Amino acid sequence: MNSAEQLKFRDPARAAALEAALAEQAKRLGRAPVTVMHVCGSHEQAIAKFGLRAAFPIELDVIMGPGCPVCVTDVPEVDEAVALAKQGVRIATYGDMLRVPGTAMSLADARTQGARVDVVYGVAQAVTLARQTDEPIVFFASGFETTAVATAAVLLAEPPANFSVLSAHKYIPPVMEIVAEMPGSKIEGFLAAGHAATITGWGVFERFVERHRVPVVVAGFEPLDILAGLVRLVELIADNDIRVDNTYPRCVSREGNLEAQARLWRVFEPQGGRWRGIAHVPNGNLRLRDEFAKWDARRRFDIDLAQLWDHAPPRLVAQCQCGDIMAGIASPHDCTLFGRECTPDAPVGACMVSAEGTCKIWHQYGGHPDLRQIRRRA
Amino acid sequence: MRNPSYVDDRITLKYGAGGSAMRALIEQIFAQGFGEVPGGIGLAAMDDGAAIPFGDAWIVITTDSHVVQPLFFPGGDIGRLAVCGTVNDLAMMGATKPLALTCATIIEDGFARDDLALIWSSMRTACEEAGTTIVTGDTKVMRHGELDRIVINTTGIAITKRVVPDCGLVPGDKLIVTGTMGDHGLAILATRGELALETALVSDVAPLNALVRRALAVGGDQIIAMKDPTRGGLASALHEMAEKSRVGIIVDERAVPVRDEVRAAGELLGIDPLLVANEGKAVIAVRPGAVDSVLDAIRSHPLGRRAAIVGECVDERPGSVIVDTGFGRRLLGEAEGELLPRIC
Secondary structure, eight states, X not given: OOHHHHHHTTOHHHHHHHHHHHHHHHXXXXXXXXXXXXXXXXXXXXXXXXXXXXXXXXXXXXXXXXXXXXXXXXXXXXHHHHHHHHTTOEEEEXXXXXXXXXXXXXXXXXXXXXXXXXXXXXXXHHHHHHHTOSSOEEEEEEEOHHHHHHHHHHHHTOOOTTEXXXXXXXXXXXXXXXHHHXXXXXXXXXXXXXXXXXXXXXXXXXXXXXHHXXXXXXXXXXXXXXXXXXXXXXXXXXXXXXXXXXXOTTTXXXXXXXXXXXXXXXXXEEEEEEETTTEEEEEXXXXXXXXXXXXXXXXXXXXXXXXXXXXXXXXXXXXXXXXXXXXXSOOXXXXXXXXXXXXXXXXXXXGGTSXXXXXXXXHHTTSOOOOTTOOOOO | OOSOOOOOSSOOGGGGSSSHHHHXXXXXXXXXXXXXXXXXXXXXXXXXXEEEEETTEEEEEEEEEEOOSSSEETXXXXXXXXXXXXXXXXXXXXXXXXXXXXXXXXXXXTOOHHHHHHHHHHHHHHHHHHTOOEEEEEEEEEOTTSSSSEEEEEEEEEEESXXXXXXXXXXXXXXXXXXXXXXXXXXHHHHSGGGOOOOOOOOOOOOOHHHHHXXXXXXXXXXXXXXXXXXXXXXXXXXXXXXXXTOEEEEEGGGSOXXXXXXXXXXXXXXXXXXXXXXXXXXXXXXXXXXXXXXXXXXXXXXXXXXXXXXXXESSSTTXXXXXXSSOEEEOOOOOSSOOOOOO
């Protein structure tokens, strides 16, 4: 997108009009607070960066759900990567994954102790790394379906034999079911992530909406996209009009990217598994199918997890509220560690590690994202 | 975030990032027993330099060690940086006629003589631009691997009739930046190997004393405070001003001048240009009545053409810096640790 194109979606005058429309729709609700959830770290980044919470009507509470793939990577998955690294296998992964805590340590800790861990910007770079050497390279893969498609494309293109994938890829639609069904859930609508829907299509949410009787609106990531998505979502809630709507039509269609879906499901199959801090999510994990076994690190290596069990988990972990924060039950302000014992420099929980994590984003923008009380002097 | 407990057993990179961790370290260790200059400004004030009363004037003194990777970057090199950094710290205290600089150099065994000559040549050029010179120095050579190629320290001294602090702001005061933000930091980040970005980014490293002299000539005592937004960028400079003066500062993000290419590189790397270093810019707090004339004076200087009023002081939330994004408002966080590009 060129900058002129981008500016269209960053026009403060249009934003003011949308903010007024949002306030009007929120008034129609006739009650407060009404809670809606987005499920994407990029949405939270944009909301925080552009200070949108200060512009949301007081009736509306916008919370972030399990929208950070790094954060929901479960402890045993991190342990697998750490164990492999400590067994001397060279690991390539995204920078955000380095400091995600496992039972005993993170990959960054393992690296300090001599393990070899390369930071890469994408799966293609990990394959390049593998081509430059004869030794095994394991790509520790995290990300939702959007990122998993890139991993799938690489595996379909016959990567070198010394390359393999330790998949921690996750699939978003099933976890929305979990969150919607949580006892005491106050969530009355979901803002779905535009980039994931680019792959899956917005049709993927139709059954969800029927089953849980909450509206879903697909939205993009520029400030105007988010505001427009929220206006529509609150309107649907006010009208009790339960359906899926798409406010990101310039990228998202009903059926999505069929070619990408075909590749995704040829390489991966959904499996049940734990998401860190949340729950066992049926079909929430993406694992390699049998025909790709030769590139599956779990089947190629004997991963010795027992070596990590001699170490006690860090004391503070018991107090970490990442799970409740990702489930939308708590906010970082409910956590006694936030900004004190837990900082980006010394994270206790995964939400403080990743650029997509709620705690990290709040911390990055000064710790208090909601400035609705502040008025400017005349 | 304010008031975190900086009590680590080891000094890590975050303590050198120019933010709250560094200020805590100065308070807890360096300023212990060294804080006060009777009737002047000492270490405890954590200003850009010290001011010692001398007759009816002040001797202003400041020191700065320079380490930059790479040594030669678009728009300058470590030599130019070493001169400008110290000249600008003096200027931020109101001392715009640097009498002289000293220069201590620590060199790693094996360093190329040609590179050293290049660095000194640009130090001479920068001194000429600033109207000063280097009058004494010190040289050490260390074994290979004992430091990263070269460290240059400069100390500057000047006499001024009026010392400008970096505090004293009251609600209603306006904040001027003298030009585009983020140029130096993003130019440096973009040259680093693993990012391999091909950009047209150029560091802004330049001596500001002449520009500041012009501003002070027009603004006089209506200029309340000055600070150069180096490490930690505009964010750290404003945080320091807000904390020391116990005022809130509201920044109009759309008014902050940022070059298109800096903005683009920042978006790509996930780095806010307001959080990265500038080496040829100042933040100047001015009483509202004088702000327009001071702005005009700054803009009439070649280094100040893109100067702008970017914010004002308020009485809400003392100590906080709030960004008005045009869409809403948020707090302006400070850089922590080393700035790394966002990944994912």
